[in-house]
Amino acid sequence: MEILQNEHFSIVENGGKIYVIVTKPGYPLILLNKLINQYPRLAVTKFMALKEALENGTGEQVEIGELKPEVECMISRDYMTAKIKLNIIESQLKEHYSEYVSKVLDVLHLNNVREGILVQVLQQELIAGKEILIAKGIEPINGNNAIITYFTCSDRKPTIREDGKADYYDMNFIDEVKKGDWLGEKIPATSGKPGKTVTGELILPKKGKDKKLQYDIKTVTEIEEDGKTVLRALVDGVVEFHNGKIGVGDHLIIEGDVGVETGNIDFKGSITVKGIIKEGFSVTATKDVSIMSEIGISGIKKIESLSGDVFIKGGIFGKGSSVVKAAKNIFVKYSNEAILExxxxINIGYYSVGSTLRAKNIFTDDQKGKLIGGVIEARGKIRTAIIGNQMQRKTILHVQGFDREKLKRDLDDLLNKYREKMLQVEKLKRKLEVFESFLDQLNAVQHSQYIEVKRDFDKIMIEIFQLEDKRKSIMSMLEIKGEGEISIGKIAFPDTMLKIKNFNKRLNESTKGTFYAQNNSLHFE
Structure with a gap:
């Protein structure tokens, strides 16, 4: 079939190949290229052969390329898109649009493109000479990971509330629950939705990752409800998290006062006293202790939490010998001649007068808090609004301080251990997933191996949570200015003695600001 012809040459097609026959040499290659561009189906692939044929003019038939189809189809490697190209001129397309729509459909059919065909493009948006997206596959929708939600414990941040007559030092200290109460839930992972290629092949989605609810099996149970796994309390008590597991701790509620009627209280769990502790009596708990009376307590013997916090809503008059101890934090409205460790x-709402205070950090209210007299010792930081009083009562504040560089090294070591434990726990987690996928089919030996892996997993998880607690403790120290800090929000009266690490500072005049130790010297700002 002859395609082009003039006095110098003719271009013919035979079997899908393009040939040139040059009878008269000297025709410029650039002019020939312009002519060829008017025929979009011509694809010249052998330029050197064409150039030599034009120069020599031997009259021989020389192969120079191939004839492209009117409609080309290109499918992406992942079979998610298909494109077409119409190797015609625009006038042809306009004149025979419906015919080319049919041709496009035929080519798509030959290439097995049957999904996601863009009908709008096919009917109205075909363009000559350009690659056009004509079909799009359906991307798979991956499954959602399981979503776990736990009971949110109250934030232990005391606030001072004023109603014009009385000031209340208030906080949500203990979260009580009853048997059957909601403690958490898991929305299960989903399988996702498969996709399709343009050729109709299914593409499987990635399943969402499952997650395990962590809870104390003695006090919490899981129940399937409305397509979710719900955690509910098995007993009455207080919500607590221990090593990453939610549970319900024992809770003793004293509706009235601790005194002759109750005797001294020693309880394994948390204690809430809604009244007061009378003079000479004591309360000890392994976990949290809260004294909810707003009138305060006086002359008590001892309040102690062996592993948790102590909250005294109304404050304490200690008469020099009352002791309050907490493994973690103490929250008290005021302290008068008491011993707090x-x-x-230690968080004090209003004031401490003549008390002994010992803790990692000691805080009073930024606007109203006062530290007057007594022994006040912290390892990291003391923050208060006012120190001493106008009568210049001698007040000594001592911050032992710390070695910041050593703490940083300790933190680095801890993070390395944390990473090692996380790698171990991931390996064990994968083993557990394998075991649990065939749990009903395990023989005695395999079940024993599963129990051992589960035990190792729980042990390492406990170590991880312990490391996390240590990390938080170190980070809180590193947030302190310098290597020990005393912050005075409003005024420190004269005759106040400040000691940070080995540096002593006696204030001879009223002072406001922050003292801290750094680079072997005491700084003030």
């Missing part, structure tokens, strides 16, 4: 922080 906390493993973490």
């Amino acid at each position: 906390a493993g973490e922080n």
Whole structure:
């Protein structure tokens, strides 16, 4: 079939190949290229052969390329898209649009493209000479990961509320639940929705990852409800998290006062006293202790939490010998001649007068808090509004301080251990997933191996949560200015003695600001 012809040459097609026959040499290649461009189906692939034929003019038939189809179809490697190209001129397309629509459909059919054909493009948006997206596959929708929600414990941040007559030092200290109460839930992972290629092949989605609810099996149970796994309390008590597991702790509620009627209280769990502790009596709990009376307590013997916090809503008059101890934090409205010792922080709403305070950090209210007299010792930071009083009562604040560089090294070591434990727990988690996928089919030996892996997993998880607690403790120290800090929000009266690490500072005049130790010297700002 002859395609082009003039006095110099003719271009013919035979079997899908393109040939040139040059009878008269000297025709410029650039002019020939312009002519060829008017025939979109011509694809010249052998330029050197064409150039030599034009120069020599031997009259021989020389192969120079191939004849492209009117409609080309290109499918992506992932079979998610198909494109077409119409190797015609625009006038042809306009004149015979419906015919080319049919041709496109025929080509798509030959290439097995049957899904996601863009009908709008096919009917109205075909363009000559350009690649056009004509079909799109359906992407798979991957499954959602399981979503776990736990009971949110109250934030232990005391606030001072004023109603014009009385000030209340208030906080949500203990979260009580009854048997059957909601403690958490898991929305299960989903399988997702499969997709399709343009050729109709199914594409399987990735299933969402499952997650395990972590809870104390003695006090919490899981129940299937409305397509969710719901955690509910098995007993009355207080919500607590221990090593990442939610549980319900024992809770003793004293509706009235602790006194002759009750005797001294020693309880394994948390204690809430809705009244007061009378003079000479004591309360000890393994976990949290809260004294909810707003009138305060006086002359008590001892209040102690062996592993948790102590909250005294109304404050304490200690008469010099009353002791309050907490493994973690103490929250008290005021302290007058009492002994307060906390493993973490002491938080005082209004004032401490003549008391002994020992803790990691000691905080009073930023606007109203006062530290007057007594022994005030912290390992990291003391923050208060006012120190001493106008009568210049001698007040000594001592911050032992810390070695910041050592703490940083300790943190690095801890993070390395944390990473190692996480790698171990991931390996064990994968083993557990394999075991649990065939749990009903395990023989005695395999079941024993499963129990051992589960035990190792739980042990390492406990270690991880312990490391996390240590990390938080170190980070809280590193947030302190310098290597020990005393912050005075409003005023420190004269005759106040400040000691940070080995640096002593006696205030001879009223002072406001922050003192801290750094680079072997005491700084003030």
